[in-house]
Amino acid sequence: MHFVNAKGILSQNNGMNIYRGCSHGCIYCDSRSTCYSFDHAFEDIEVKQNAPELLEAALKAKRHKCMIGTGSMCDPYLHAEEKLRLTRKCLEIIDRYEFGVTVLTKSARVLRDIDLLKSINRKSKAVVQMTLTTYDEALCRIIEPNVSTTRERFDALLRLRDEGIPTVVWLAPILPFINDSADNLRGILGYCVEADVKGIVCFGMGLTLRDGDREYYYAALDKYFPGIKEKYIRAFGSAYELPSPNSRVLTDEFKRVCSDNGIMYDPNAVFEYLNAYPEKRGQMSLF
Numbered sequence: 001m002h003f004v005n006a007k008g009i010l011s012q013n014n015g016m017n018i019y020r021g022c023s024h025g026c027i028y029c030d031s032r033s034t035c036y037s038f039d040h041a042f043e044d045i046e047v048k049q050n051a052p053e054l055l056e057a058a059l060k061a062k063r064h065k066c067m068i069g070t071g072s073m074c075d076p077y078l079h080a081e082e083k084l085r086l087t088r089k090c091l092e093i094i095d096r097y098e099f100g101v102t103v104l105t106k107s108a109r110v111l112r113d114i115d116l117l118k119s120i121n122r123k124s125k126a127v128v129q130m131t132l133t134t135y136d137e138a139l140c141r142i143i144e145p146n147v148s149t150t151r152e153r154f155d156a157l158l159r160l161r162d163e164g165i166p167t168v169v170w171l172a173p174i175l176p177f178i179n180d181s182a183d184n185l186r187g188i189l190g191y192c193v194e195a196d197v198k199g200i201v202c203f204g205m206g207l208t209l210r211d212g213d214r215e216y217y218y219a220a221l222d223k224y225f226p227g228i229k230e231k232y233i234r235a236f237g238s239a240y241e242l243p244s245p246n247s248r249v250l251t252d253e254f255k256r257v258c259s260d261n262g263i264m265y266d267p268n269a270v271f272e273y274l275n276a277y278p279e280k281r282g283q284m285s286l287f
């Protein structure tokens with residue numbers, strides 16, 4: 001872990017990444033790809049130690065309230081967050097200035113900040129997005145070794161539901177020949193229905209691989225799933241998109257369950273929901 005003073009914290013789309021790199025160890029992580037130009041080891045987390053100060057300055061300068069997003073490139077609830085508490089400090093600032101927030105994570109550590117999420121949600125809007133990949137806990141420990149298990153994430157979704165904080169699930173990735181089964185999909189969707197999630201983001205039943213990510217993933221396949229790498233090479237070559245052979249059946253089941261339970265599943269609709277700041281609630285809080 002190393003510390004830097006960043007020049008800015010918010011992207012043009014109001015996204016915020018406090019950390020760069022990751023300690024979760026997910027074998028399929030796209031953020032390892034060479035296109036993101038990491039100049040340090042991926043596990044050597046870069047900490048933007050001045051993130052709270054930068055965020056406060058940015059929010060002060062904004063003329064209109066909006067949703068602030070975090071977690072798209074790097075999880076805001078890494079192990080380091082337990083001591084550094086930079087995500088919490090940023091949530092405190094978002095709460096104080098009455099902006100909205102969306103948090104994308106794989107960690108039940110998000111529950112530590114449930115007080116702030118509730119406060120933000122009362123004043124404007126707070127949404128927690130949780131990635132779920134595999135229903136099988138043992139498999140989860142292999143492909144996502146250093147993060148909350150799927151069951152722990154599901155329990156977090158239940159707690160958030162009970163506290164009135166809306167949630168969205170990312171169903172990704174579906175790994176061909178590993179977790180692309182009907183049983184796995186039904187298990188995850190069952191969790192989503194029980195947790196009353198607002199939407200599920202799924203860009204297809206499969207996986208994407210770029211240079212850098214592919215090499216790391218294939219090394220993990222050799223270690224944990226002997227013979228599977230060769231199946232990948234035969235089926236997909238060096239393609240970027242690797243759809244599951246079961247894609248059509250799984251997609252039909254996914255859409256059916258979502259439709260039957262009133263869960264948004266069109267990505268555009270989910271993103272529209274995530275990005276929409278509740279103007280009337282924000283205006284009312286000024287009086």
